[in-house]
Amino acid sequence: MRRRVVYDITRLLTRVFARTPNGIDRVDFSFADYFLRDGEPRRSGLVMTPFGPRVLSSIAAREAIDNVRRHWGEDAEPESDEQFISIAAAIDQSSGPVPKVSVARRGQYAEALSWIGRHGLPIGESPAKFLNGSGVYLNVSQFPLGIDGFFHWLDRRSSVDSVFFIHDLLPIETPEYFRPMERPRHLRRLKTLARYGRAAITSTAITRNSLIRQLTALGRPDMPVLVAPLPADPTFVSASGQRFPVSRHPYFVMCGTLEPRKNHLLVLHVWRDLIAQFGRAAPKLLLVGERGWENEHIIDLLDRCPALQGPVIRASGLTTPSLKRLLLGARALLMPSFAEGYGLPVVEAIAAGVPVIASDIPVFHEVGGGRLLTIDPTDGPAWRSAICQFWRDESPERKVCQTKIEGYVTPDWPSFFDKVEHFLQSLAGPDRP
Numbered sequence: 433m434r435r436r437v438v439y440d441i442t443r444l445l446t447r448v449f450a451r452t453p454n455g456i457d458r459v460d461f462s463f464a465d466y467f468l469r470d471g472e473p474r475r476s477g478l479v480m481t482p483f484g485p486r487v488l489s490s491i492a493a494r495e496a497i498d499n500v501r502r503h504w505g506e507d508a509e510p511e512s513d514e515q516f517i518s519i520a521a522a523i524d525q526s527s528g529p530v531p532k533v534s535v536a537r538r539g540q541y542a543e544a545l546s547w548i549g550r551h552g553l554p555i556g557e558s559p560a561k562f563l564n565g566s567g568v569y570l571n572v573s574q575f576p577l578g579i580d581g582f583f584h585w586l587d588r589r590s591s592v593d594s595v596f597f598i599h600d601l602l603p604i605e606t607p608e609y610f611r612p613m614e615r616p617r618h619l620r621r622l623k624t625l626a627r628y629g630r631a632a633i634t635s636t637a638i639t640r641n642s643l644i645r646q647l648t649a650l651g652r653p654d655m656p657v658l659v660a661p662l663p664a665d666p667t668f669v670s671a672s673g674q675r676f677p678v679s680r681h682p683y684f685v686m687c688g689t690l691e692p693r694k695n696h697l698l699v700l701h702v703w704r705d706l707i708a709q710f711g712r713a714a715p716k717l718l719l720v721g722e723r724g725w726e727n728e729h730i731i732d733l734l735d736r737c738p739a740l741q742g743p744v745i746r747a748s749g750l751t752t753p754s755l756k757r758l759l760l761g762a763r764a765l766l767m768p769s770f771a772e773g774y775g776l777p778v779v780e781a782i783a784a785g786v787p788v789i790a791s792d793i794p795v796f797h798e799v800g801g802g803r804l805l806t807i808d809p810t811d812g813p814a815w816r817s818a819i820c821q822f823w824r825d826e827s828p829e830r831k832v833c834q835t836k837i838e839g840y841v842t843p844d845w846p847s848f849f850d851k852v853e854h855f856l857q858s859l860a861g862p863d864r865p
Contacts, residue, residue, distance in 0.1 A: 434474070435856050436567030438487050438559050439467040441477040441497060443575035448500045451749035454689075454722070455776040456573060456599065457504075458665050458752065463572045463597075464497045466849050478559055478569065480582050486556035492547075499547060505751045506667075515747070516754035522745045523679040523716050558585075565591055568856050572597040572633075577621040586628045593630040593859045598622075600773020601642045602693070609693035609771065611725050626650035631859055633658045633852070635774045636798050658855040661799070662774060663843040664783035667752045668759075678761030682823055683716035685762040687755075687777035688769070690731070691724030695768040695791070695809050700733045700740065702816045707739045715823050717744045718758060759786045763830065764822045767791060768809050775799055783842040787833040789818050803836040805829070 444460045447453065453461065467475050468490065477493030478485055488496070501507075510516040559569060569592055576582050577596060586594050603610045603618040625632060626647055632655060634640045640657045647655050688694040699717065706714040723731070734740060750758070759765060765781040767790040778799055781788050790796045792806040800806070807814045821829040 434853060435860060436474045436563050437467055438476060438478040438562060438567070438569050439464055440569070440571040440573065441493060442480045443573035444500060445479065445496055448503050452504050452751055459662055460573045461497065461501060462845060468494050468497060476562065480576060485559050485585055487559050487562040488556040492551040492555065495547060508751055508753065510754045510757040513751060513754050515749060516757065519718065519745060519747050519758065520678050523681055523683050523718065525742065563592055567592060569594045574599065574621060577624050578617045580624050583624060583628045594628050595631045595633065595856065596625050596629050597633045598639065598643055599635065600639055601646065602771050602773055605642065606771045622646050623650060626652040629655060631656040633660055635660065635662045636795055638795050638798060639773055656859065660848055660851050661843045662776060662779065663845050663848050664780040665752050666845065668756050668780045668783040669842065678758060681716055682763050683718055684764055684766050684819065685718045685720060685759055686766040687720045689721045689724035690727045692726055693770050695770055696730045698768050698809065698812055698815060699766055700730070700744070702812060702819060703744060704737060704739050705816060707743055714743055715763065719744065719746045720750055720755065722748045756784055759784050762786060764789050768815060770809050778804065779842060782837050782840060785837060787822065787830055787837065789822065803840060805833050
C-alpha cells in the first residue's frame with residue numbers, strides 16, 4: 433500500500449494571481465496533480481495558514497489546483513489565444529516597432545471566492561490527525577522553507593517523514609546573479625531542511641552533490657537524496673501543433689526571466705550585429721519571460737536601441753500550449769545562461785523535437801546528454817556563428833542537432849513518480865505507514 437502523503441499546495445494556490453505558469457509552477461502542479469488525483473483518501477493537500485498547517489479535504493484540494501490551471505489557460509488551443517496570435521503577427525511583421533506582448537487574465541478573484549464559499553475558512557484538519565502520526569509531508573515549491581516557524585509541527589512528530597525538493601543552490605554558489613537577500617534566504621532554507629527534513633529530492637546529480645556538501649556542513653551528511661530528472665509537461669511531448677506553421681520569417685526563442693544569470697545581453701548584442709549586417713532579412717528573436725531584477729542594461733537595450741525595435745519581441749503570460757507551438761516553429765531554443773539548476777526549457781524543447789543551442793556548462797551536459805550544441809557563454813562570436821548556421825533552411829549543423837534528438841525518449845511522469853513512490857517507501861520503517 434502506498435504511504436500516506438500530505439502535499440504542500442500553499443505556493444501553488446497563490447499562483448492563481450499569476451497570468452501563466454513558470455517552470456516551478458508547472459513542476460509544482462504536476463506533483464499536486466499526481467498526489468491529489470482519484471480522490472485517494474490517504475492523500476491530500478496541505479496549506480500553511482495563520483491557524484497552522486491544515487490538510488484540506490481531497491475534494492477541496494483537487495478543486496483548488498484545478499482552478500489554478502483553468503486560470504492559467506492551460507487547456508486553451510493557441511488558435512484561440514490572442515497572445516499567441518499577436519506574437520505570430522509580430523514575427524511576420526517586416527518592419528516597424530513591435531509592442532511588448534502581454535495579456536492579463538481575469539476571473540481569479542471570483543473563482544477564489546467561489547471556492548471559499550463552498551469550503552469555508554478555516555478549513556481542513558491538522559496534519560497530525562490526517563497522517564495518524566506517520567506518513568509523508570512533501571514540499572516541492574521550497575515555500576515557505578526559509579521560515580523555520582512554519583515547520584515546528586514536525587519537531588513533535590518524528591515519525592512523519594518530511595521530504596523537500598531542492599531545485600538548485602545557485603543563490604549560494606553564484607550569489608552575484610541574485611538579489612542580495614537571496615543568499616541568506618537560501619541558507620535559511622537549507623538550515624530548515626537540515627533541522628526538519630528526513631530526505632530531499634533534486635533533479636540533477638550536480639545539485640545533489642552540492643546539497644550533500646551543504647548538509648554535511650550543517651551536520652546532516654546522512655540525509656537520503658534522490659536524483660529524479662524532471663520530465664517536460666506532457667504538452668511538449670504530444671504530437672499536437674505540427675500542422676500549423678507560426679511564421680514565414682525565421683526566428684529563435686529564448687526562455688527565461690529577464691535577469692543577469694540568463695545572459696540576455698550576449699544575445700541582444702549578437703542580434704544588433706545581425707540587424708546591422710542583414711537588415712530586415714535578419715531573423716526575429718522572441719524573448720519569453722517576465723521582467724526580473726538587476727536588469728537595467730537589458731531593459732535599456734530593449735527599450736532604447738532603435739535597431740532592436742521590431743526584430744526583438746518580448747512576450748510574457750504565455751500558456752504552455754502556445755509556448756510549445758512557438759517553439760515548434762523556431763530555428764532553435766537559445767539558452768546562454770551562466771548558471772542553471774536544471775534548465776527545464778531545454779528538456780521541453782528536446783521533448784518537442786526542437787534543436788537547442790546552450791551554454792557549455794556542466795548541468796546542460798547532464799540534462800542534454802550530448803544532444804545540444806554547447807558554446808561558452810562568454811564567446812559572442814561563436815554564438816553569432818552558430819545562430820547564423822541554424823538560421824539557414826538547409827543548415828547541416830542544425831540537421832545534426834535535429835538528428836540527435838529524434839527518437840530520444842525524454843523522462844516521463846509515470847516513470848518519474850514510480851521512482852518517487854519507491855523513494856518515499858524506502859524511508860519507512862517496518863512500523864511506519
